[in-house]
Amino acid sequence: MTKLPSDQLGESWARFLAHWIASCFGFMLNRLLPLVLEWPAPVAHAIFPRWWMLLGSAGLASLLTVVFNANLPVTARELMKSAAMGFAICAILQIFGLNG
Amino acid sequence: MSIESIAQATAKPTPTEAWPLFWRYYRRLVDVLSLAGLAGMVGITLYCLEVRAHYERSYAAAFLIALLGLIVMLLAWAQQAIAARDLASWRDMVEWQIRAAHRKIAQRGGESELHDQYFECLIDTLIADMHSGVDAAPAGEQEGR
Numbered sequence: 001m002t003k004l005p006s007d008q009l010g011e012s013w014a015r016f017l018a019h020w021i022a023s024c025f026g027f028m029l030n031r032l033l034p035l036v037l038e039w040p041a042p043v044a045h046a047i048f049p050r051w052w053m054l055l056g057s058a059g060l061a062s063l064l065t066v067v068f069n070a071n072l073p074v075t076a077r078e079l080m081k082s083a084a085m086g087f088a089i090c091a092i093l094q095i096f097g098l099n100g
Numbered sequence: 101m102s103i104e105s106i107a108q109a110t111a112k113p114t115p116t117e118a119w120p121l122f123w124r125y126y127r128r129l130v131d132v133l134s135l136a137g138l139a140g141m142v143g144i145t146l147y148c149l150e151v152r153a154h155y156e157r158s159y160a161a162a163f164l165i166a167l168l169g170l171i172v173m174l175l176a177w178a179q180q181a182i183a184a185r186d187l188a189s190w191r192d193m194v195e196w197q198i199r200a201a202h203r204k205i206a207q208r209g210g211e212s213e214l215h216d217q218y219f220e221c222l223i224d225t226l227i228a229d230m231h232s233g234v235d236a237a238p239a240g241e242q243e244g245r
Contacts, residue, residue, distance in 0.1 A: 012180075013176075014176040014177075014179045014180050015176070015180070017172055017173065017176045018173050018176040018177055018180075021169045021170070021172060021173040021176075022138070022142075022173060024169060025141055025142050025145045025166070025169075025170075026141060028145050028148075028149070028166070029141055029144060029145040029148070032145065032148035032149065032152060033144075033148070035148045035151050035152055036144060036147065036148055036151070048152060048156070050158070051156070051158050051159045051161055051162035052161075052162075054162060055162055055165060055166075073180070074176060074177045074180040074181075075131070076131055076134045076135035076138050077130065077131055077134045079134075079138050079173075079177075080134040080137055080138050083138060083141050083142075087141075
């Protein structure tokens with residue numbers, strides 16, 4: 001009784017969805033950053049995936065994030081970690097050239 | 101049943117107020133910073149999708165799906181916050197009742213009378229139930245309501 005249940009660890013669907021979507025946003029941010037880093041014109045040789053490829057790979061890769069983060073509470077602080085993990089997974093995939 | 105267990109259970113759990121002012125402000129600052137960072141990441145992603153949609157028309161679908169995802173994320177967030185608030189107010193109510201019963205017992209007589217009273221047994225059961233409920237089903241089952 002020292003803590004609110006919302007501060008305690010444990011999986012629920014709301015947590016799963018929130019962290020999954022936050023991780024997807026982080027993943028997509030990493031893929032699309034060349035668009036704003038080179039504003040107004042994107043780099044000529046930058047290759048962007050098809051939109052369904054982007055969303056699908058983000059969703060699949062974010063499942064890995066959710067495996068670890070779905071028991072965290074839904075706060076800005078924890079969602080930041082999920083988004084950062086999605087970003088990092090995308091960076092790792094790009095290093096190994098697995099991003100299509 | 102002992103009066104200590106009741107007093108222990110009815111003690112107000114206020115862990116945040118025990119912290120010094122500096123740490124409370126620090127925590128709030130970190131919360132605000134991470135909220136700004138999260139909003140920045142989501143906003144930049146949506147903006148990138150929108151920019152990309154100017155080059156490749158079909159990215160408008162991705163933009164729409166990302167908007168929907170943002171709405172779902174905010175709904176899940178709100179569900180968690182509302183469930184926590186409901187549970188907190190429910191708990192406050194129960195604790196207030198327990199404290200009132202405790203005061204009444206103290207006014208009425210000593211420890212010897214305690215064993216004969218049905219209502220206090222009920223209260224003790226309630227306390228044990230609250231304890232076991234919090235320990236056994238931490239988040240998922242209680243917030244699912």
